[in-house]
Every structure is written in C-alpha cells, then in structure tokens.
Amino acid sequence: MTPTIKWCRRFGATNIMKPLVIGLGNDLMGDDAIGILAARSLKEEVSEWADVVESSLHGAALLDILIGYRRAIIIDAIHTGTCPPGTILDIDPDDLGTVVSPSPHFSGLPELKTIARELDLDFPKEVKIVAVEVAETFIVGAPMTPAVAEALGPLVERVKERWEAWQAETPAGST
Amino acid sequence: MSRHVTIDPITRLEGHGKIDILLNDAGGVDRAYFQVPELRGFERFAQGRPAEDMPQITPRICGVCPMAHHMASTKALDSLYHVDPPVSAKKIREMVYSTFFVEDHALHFFFLGGPDFVVGPTAPKGERNILGVLGKVGKEVGLEVIGVRKQLRELITLASGKVIHPVFGLPGGVSKVLTKDDQQKFIAGANHAVEFGKFCLKVFDDLVLKNKEYVDLITSDGYTHKTYYMGMVDKHNKVNFYDGDMRVVDPDGKEFVKFPGGKYLDHIAEHVEPWSFMKFSYLKDIGWKGFVEGPQSGIMAVAPLARLNAADGMATPVAQEAYQKFFATLGKKPVHFTLATHWARLIELVYAAERMQELASDPDIINPNVRTIPTAAPDEGVGVVEAPRGTLIHHYKTDPKGLITNANLIVATQNNAARIALSVDKAARTLIKNGKADDGILNMVEMAFRAYDPCNGCATHALPGKMPLIVRIYDADHQVVQEIRRD
Structure with missing residues (x-):
C-alpha cells in the first residue's frame, strides 16, 4: 500500500489567513435552508475578509472544505427541542460530544478535528458554530417557518459579530 | 406489564432512525420496531416541474447518495423520452x-x-x-x-x-x-x-x-434471516450497478424471477404498517405475510449481500476471486x-x-x-440503478410538454425495510433478556441496523455535533419508568 504523503500535498494551500464561513444545509428542505441562505447573503457582504462556501456535505466530506484554513465559522440548522424555532445558538465545538451513531454517514466536528489531529492534517485551529433552532426539515419544497426565516438577518449579523470578536481577540497583524 | 424501550437519536440527523423495543411481562422482547422519520411532500413538489430538472433536484434531496439519485433520474429520463x-x-x-x-x-x-x-x-x-x-x-x-x-x-x-x-x-x-x-x-x-x-x-x-x-x-x-434477495445483473448474471435486469433469488438461492427494471410494479409492492412512516417493499408474487422469513414470505433484501446472493458472480477478476472465497468461507449460497x-x-x-x-x-x-x-414525446419512464445501499427506482409520468404529473421514488432502504425490521427484532430478542437493555446490548442491536447502511430520511444533512441516544423504557401506559442516556 503506498502513498499518502503525495496526497497530503494535494490539499494545496495551508495556513490560509482568510477565515472560512461554511453555510450548511439543504435549501429544498424547509428550515434546513437557513445555513445555505445565510452563506448566500454573507457571500456578497464579506468576500473581502472571508471565503464563503455553501455546502450540503456532512461528515468526513467536510474535511475537504475545512483543511487548510486557520479559522472557520460554521452556520447550520439544529433541532435541540429546548428552545423556540428561530433561536440563534452559539456552540463551542469543544462542547460537542463524540458521535455514537446508528446513522450512517455521520462524523461530527469533534471526530473530524481529532481525525485531522491524528493524521497531521491542517485543520482550523479555531472553529465557531452559529446555529439556528429549526422546526421542520422533512418536507420537500416546504417554506421555512416564519420564526426561522426571520432569524436570517440576525443570524448574518451574529456571524459578523463572531468574526469581529475574533479580530478583537487577535493582536493586530497576526492574522 | 409490558414495557417499551426506545433507542432514539434526539438531534436531527440525515438518515436517522429510531428503534422501539416493546418488552413483555417476563422482561423479554415482545416486538422491536424500526422507525424512521417521514420524508414528505416529494411527489407534490415534483408535480408541474420539467422532467429535465429531476436529475438536479433529486440528488439535492439526499446528501448521502446524490450520484445514485442523479443516475436513476437520468435513466428515467432516457426511458421517459424513449431515447x-x-x-x-x-x-x-x-x-x-x-x-x-x-x-x-x-x-x-x-x-x-x-x-x-x-x-x-x-x-x-x-x-x-x-x-x-x-x-x-x-x-x-x-x-x-x-x-x-x-x-x-x-x-x-x-x-x-x-x-x-x-x-x-x-x-x-x-x-x-x-x-x-x-x-x-x-x-x-x-x-x-x-x-x-x-x-x-x-x-x-x-x-x-x-x-x-x-x-x-x-x-x-x-x-x-432466510429471505429472498434482489439485485441488478448483467446479461451473464454478474453483479452490475448501472444497468441490467433485476434478479430475485429465493432463500435457497434459486432464481425466482428476473425482470427489466421498468416492470418493477409487476413484482414489487409496498406494505404499510400503522407504527411506521416507511413503506415496506415486498415481492408481489409471494405477497405480504407479515414480518416473517422463509420462502413463504415476500420479504426480500437488497444491497451488497443481496446483490452477491442474487448474482452468479462478479464480472472482474479480483472481485470474482473474493466472491468465491466469500461463499466458500460462509457456507452455501445464499449467505443469510x-x-x-x-x-x-x-x-x-x-x-x-x-x-x-x-x-x-x-x-x-x-x-x-x-x-x-431526444425526439419522441415524453410520457412515462422508469430508471433503476443499484445504489450503494440497494436498488433505487425513479418513476416519472409527464404531460406531452414534459412536465411531471406523477413521480414515485422507491429508495433502497425502503426495499430493505422489512428485513431491517426483522434484523432489529431478532437481535433484540437474542440480546435482551430479563428486561436488561444496557448500553452494550443496544450497541449490538444497532450493529444489525448499521450493516444495511440504511439511509432513511433521504433528507437533511447533519449539524456536525453530538448525537446522543436516549433509551426510554415505558410501561403499558407509556409512562417512562427508566431512561438510559448515551451522550
């Protein structure tokens, strides 16, 4: 069995200073569109300071996007059932447990981070998750519930605030 | 008093499922149910859309096997346009x-x-x-x-x-x-x-x-489980994922029926249970006889094991060698x-x-x-491929302008759903005794579930995060009497 080092090089750029903003979701599935729509909105506003990506990928496939960046903000839908739909939640990836899942095709961020560390991949040193509590994600073509749709604007602002907070924490010239 | 055990992922996940286990008075398993979230609205969503859009739309419904949906949909368009x-x-x-x-x-x-x-x-x-x-x-x-x-x-x-x-x-x-x-x-x-x-x-x-x-x-x-098996085969009855006829073998490995994918409605029917949103595919020629195995039951399996059982071999050399070793090691064909x-x-x-x-x-x-x-007017088309997790069928009807009037998808997990239910039920019966449903035992139940690589929701992606499992044990009045939590 050969060769792994060649592949590592094929990842291309590493230590990218621009932050990565990933909007995750599925824009056909009701509230699950929220992350995608936020990314779409941010793309126009923040392209100078961030690389913005819309993605329906999940699990290990997200490594392909994340590798190479120093910082990443992930925007996603979440269903905790503990707060009203439309609630914006800041989630620290370190608070997320490892996945023990009966579902296929799932690796959570903690797994990705650990895999990257174990394999010496250039995973972002800092990751923030901004998520919106959702209500309905299983009706194809459904509109977003009003509370979730109304959260779009504040969500976009929250992502920008996260970035500004990062900037404030970081000594000038170091990013 | 019967008790009710639920293995339930509480966060939203693509393809997440739920397993309910009902215990009897003696603490044994009375019945285990494999449940899935319902993906709703596809047919209505598709109606009125140009059929040409379907190969782009259907992969977006499922983030797990987009290429399988794209390919089944594309083949359905070949059939629809008679090209x-x-x-x-x-x-x-x-x-x-x-x-x-x-x-x-x-x-x-x-x-x-x-x-x-x-x-x-x-x-x-x-x-x-x-x-x-x-x-x-x-x-x-x-x-x-x-x-x-x-x-x-x-x-x-x-x-x-x-x-x-x-x-x-x-x-x-x-x-x-x-x-x-x-x-x-x-x-x-x-x-x-x-x-x-x-x-x-x-x-x-x-x-x-x-x-x-x-x-x-x-x-x-x-x-x-001794069930029927279905998979796509080429003209030499070798496994093929992209094109060929559907071949079904019986629990003894004999060919039961072989048919072009476009004739699926003649051979596959769907059973509905009140406790599940999932429709359970079964062999129409045998009929639905409940969640039982054997030649008298129409329950079938799809996906890798079924494909190997339904075929006479693999069309490439290294895979063929491995195929022969597989059956030699595990006994006679089919492997159950x-x-x-x-x-x-x-x-x-x-x-x-x-x-x-x-x-x-x-x-x-x-x-x-x-x-x-294409030059012919579109009317009706069926596209079938083998998705990684089993036979996937797209069936569209359109008006003469090519706008969808009816769309039906039978996804792989639906074709496997009855056998998955059998597997979960049997594993639970084997592994849960005297009402004991500890974490290790639940892992074993889930192993049966995972082997099929089920993809239930065909729906949303997942927030990268934790997926706790909660096991709830209910009494006959559906009151929680015990909770086992796995974070």
Whole structure:
C-alpha cells in the first residue's frame, strides 16, 4: 500500500489567513435552508475578509472544505427541542460530544478535528458554530417557518459579530 | 406489564432512525420496531416541474447518495423520452458511477460499519469509531482512506460538475465530453482504487476473518434471516450497478424471477404498517405475510449481500476471486448472515474499482459522441440503478410538454425495510433478556441496523455535533419508568 504523503500535498494551500464561513444545509428542505441562505447573503457582504462556501456535505466530506484554513465559522440548522424555532445558538465545538451513531454517514466536528489531529492534517485551529433552532426539515419544497426565516438577518449579523470578536481577540497583524 | 424501550437519536440527523423495543411481562422482547422519520411532500413538489430538472433536484434531496439519485433520474429520463444514449455516454456514466461506489463503500467500511468489526463488536463504545479504526490499522492507512476518497471525489467533480449536485446526466447522454487528459486522471484514480480495494480485503481478512469471535458473531443466529434477495445483473448474471435486469433469488438461492427494471410494479409492492412512516417493499408474487422469513414470505433484501446472493458472480477478476472465497468461507449460497454485508460491501468496492479501471481505459470514454438528442414525446419512464445501499427506482409520468404529473421514488432502504425490521427484532430478542437493555446490548442491536447502511430520511444533512441516544423504557401506559442516556 503506498502513498499518502503525495496526497497530503494535494490539499494545496495551508495556513490560509482568510477565515472560512461554511453555510450548511439543504435549501429544498424547509428550515434546513437557513445555513445555505445565510452563506448566500454573507457571500456578497464579506468576500473581502472571508471565503464563503455553501455546502450540503456532512461528515468526513467536510474535511475537504475545512483543511487548510486557520479559522472557520460554521452556520447550520439544529433541532435541540429546548428552545423556540428561530433561536440563534452559539456552540463551542469543544462542547460537542463524540458521535455514537446508528446513522450512517455521520462524523461530527469533534471526530473530524481529532481525525485531522491524528493524521497531521491542517485543520482550523479555531472553529465557531452559529446555529439556528429549526422546526421542520422533512418536507420537500416546504417554506421555512416564519420564526426561522426571520432569524436570517440576525443570524448574518451574529456571524459578523463572531468574526469581529475574533479580530478583537487577535493582536493586530497576526492574522 | 409490558414495557417499551426506545433507542432514539434526539438531534436531527440525515438518515436517522429510531428503534422501539416493546418488552413483555417476563422482561423479554415482545416486538422491536424500526422507525424512521417521514420524508414528505416529494411527489407534490415534483408535480408541474420539467422532467429535465429531476436529475438536479433529486440528488439535492439526499446528501448521502446524490450520484445514485442523479443516475436513476437520468435513466428515467432516457426511458421517459424513449431515447437510447450512445455507447460512449453509457460507459462514461458507468465509469463515474463506479467511482462513486468506491468512495461511498470506503466511507461506510472505515467510518461507519467498520468500527464494529475493525475495532471489535465488544470493544468499549468510546473506541468504536473512526479513531478506533485508525488506532487499529495505523495512521498511514487513515491517510490513505481519506486520500483515495478525496481523489475519487475530484474525479467525479471533473466529469460531473459537483459530487453533491451532479449536472452531467441528460436524457440521451451526458453533458461533457472527456479529454485524453481526463481519461489519464481516471486511469490513475482507478489504479489507485484497485490497490486500495485489495488492501481493504486484506484488512478484513486480517482483522475479521482471522478472529474467531468476529466470525462466530457474523454467523450467529441472531443476525441470520432466510429471505429472498434482489439485485441488478448483467446479461451473464454478474453483479452490475448501472444497468441490467433485476434478479430475485429465493432463500435457497434459486432464481425466482428476473425482470427489466421498468416492470418493477409487476413484482414489487409496498406494505404499510400503522407504527411506521416507511413503506415496506415486498415481492408481489409471494405477497405480504407479515414480518416473517422463509420462502413463504415476500420479504426480500437488497444491497451488497443481496446483490452477491442474487448474482452468479462478479464480472472482474479480483472481485470474482473474493466472491468465491466469500461463499466458500460462509457456507452455501445464499449467505443469510446480515453482518456478512460488510464483507460483501468490500467485494463490491473491489468490483467497482476494477470496473472503473476497465472503463477508464476504454477508447469510447473519450469519444465525443456523448448524446442522442431526444425526439419522441415524453410520457412515462422508469430508471433503476443499484445504489450503494440497494436498488433505487425513479418513476416519472409527464404531460406531452414534459412536465411531471406523477413521480414515485422507491429508495433502497425502503426495499430493505422489512428485513431491517426483522434484523432489529431478532437481535433484540437474542440480546435482551430479563428486561436488561444496557448500553452494550443496544450497541449490538444497532450493529444489525448499521450493516444495511440504511439511509432513511433521504433528507437533511447533519449539524456536525453530538448525537446522543436516549433509551426510554415505558410501561403499558407509556409512562417512562427508566431512561438510559448515551451522550
């Protein structure tokens, strides 16, 4: 069995200073569109300071996007059932447990981070998750519930605030 | 007093399912149910849309196997418009589809089902994940797994635009002519994939087959069901993922029926249960006889184990050798051991890699004649492919302008749903005694579930995060009397 080092090089750029903003979701599935729509909105506003990506990928496939960046903000839908739909939640990836899942095709961020560390991949040193509590994600073509749709604007602002907070924490010239 | 045990992922996950276990007065299992969230609204969503949009829309419904939906949908359009694509287009489609199969099967083995075996079915739960796999097989192998998947995904992107939302299938062909440079990249990727596939078989051989405890588990009665099996075969009755007839064998391995995919309604029907949103596919010629196995029951299986059972062999040499070893090791054909699905999946991975290699070297791959323009009026079409997790059927009807009037999808997990229910029920009966439903036992129940690689929601992606499981035990009045939580 050969060769792994060649592949590592094929990842291309590493230590990218621009932050990565990933909007995750599925824009056909009701509230699950929220992350995608936020990314779409941010793309126009923040392209100078961030690389913005819309993605329906999940699990290990997200490594392909994340590798190479120093910082990443992930925007996603979440269903905790503990707060009203439309609630914006800041989630620290370190608070997320490892996945023990009966579902296929799932690796959570903690797994990705650990895999990257174990394999010496250039995973972002800092990751923030901004998520919106959702209500309905299983009706194809459904509109977003009003509370979730109304959260779009504040969500976009929250992502920008996260970035500004990062900037404030970081000594000038170091990013 | 009966009790009710629920294994329920409480966060939203693509493809998440729920297992309900009802205990009887003696603490044994009365019945175990496999439940799924309902994906609603597809048919209504599709109505009135141009049929040509379906190969782009359907992959977006499912983020897990977008290429399978794209391919089934594209083939349904061929049928709908009564057009036969040029041979070069068919070969390009099959090559790209084979590429997808390698990367998807690799994902399952190492990331999902693999931890059950590579790390071990009785290993602590904290080790039964991809990190446990890495610990067992080594860092270099981990890099190789991720690397080969990345390379293959790049090839899919090269040919089809996007992995997650492919745009290359058109009625009558494909949208892109491949260049010699593209071909060389596919040849290199295929060569890599074949070596990777051989390595995967060796991993299974070393870590699973040489471990008596694991083999005993695979062949144990708790994970065994004597059902019918269905899979797509080529004209020589060899496994094929992209095109061919559907072949069904009975629990003794004899051919029961063989039919073109377009005739699926003559042979496959759907049963509905009040406790599940899932429709359970069964063989119409036998009929629905309840959740029972054997030749008198219409329950069938699809996916890797079923495909190997339903075929007479593999069309490529290394996969064929592995196929023969599979049946020689596990006894007579058909193999009824659900957990052998993991091994069958690796044999299919090798076949997909070898098939990719064959097609990448074929001169037709760079033939610029990649499309036959449809001229007939559209009316009705069926497209069938083998998705990694089983037979996938797209069926569309349109008006003369090509606008969808009716759309029906039968996804792989639906075809497997009745057998999955059997598996979960039997595993629960075997492993839960005297009302004891501890964490380790639930892991074993889930192993039955995972072997099928079920994809239930065909819906949303997942927030990268934790997925706690909660086991709730209810009394007959549905009051929670016990909760086991797994964070």
